Amino acid sequence: MGDRLTQLQDAVDQLAQQFVACLHFVHRRHDLEALGPSDKIRDVKQEPQQREVDPLPADEFQAGLKELSRDLIVKEQQIEYLISSLPGLDNSEKDQERNIKDLEEDLKAAEAQRQEALKERDQILSELDGVIRSIRRP
Structure with missing residues (x-):
């Protein structure tokens, strides 16, 4: 285990990776919905592996969002703790x-x-x- 600054840098890097993972999850697993009356959803005939969006059922998608949100909050609290334990702040x-x-x-x-x-x-x-x-x- 490294010193506090190394731990803090690792935690910030992990938080950035978690943000990217969250964006990827939302981008790939959201349900296709029309947001306005003039919006159209294209029906592109692609193979399932090639599809840009693979929607999850609404309850599974919400559960995934909650889990990812919890993970982000835990990581942020870990970062706050590491910052508060740095010498010299008080x-x-x-x-x-x-x-x-x-x-x-x-x-x-x-x-x-x-x-x-x-x-x-x-x-x-x-x-x-x-x-x-x-x-x-x-």
Whole structure:
């Protein structure tokens, strides 16, 4: 999993793909209807695989629209969450600098503990080496 900005970019890309999928669904699955009295629906004799529109029954089409709408809303909420979790939106520059200084101090303390542990390890190893060398076979 990438950082927040990468996740945000991926989510925006997925949202764009979902928009395209929604437009394709509506374009391919809508029912042919005349919108005005002078509109005519052409009856083009094409094979079913070649048809530009393959209408679904009204209830299935509406169910498909609802599902696609729900998916768009969920993706949009995911994007909003990712945006809200980005650092710096609610922090001033001074707050961020203070946080960085605190983290630097924590890092220095952890490094001091690590150095202390390394010294202790070296001391114990030298003591163990002395004990091993002092052991004689009976």
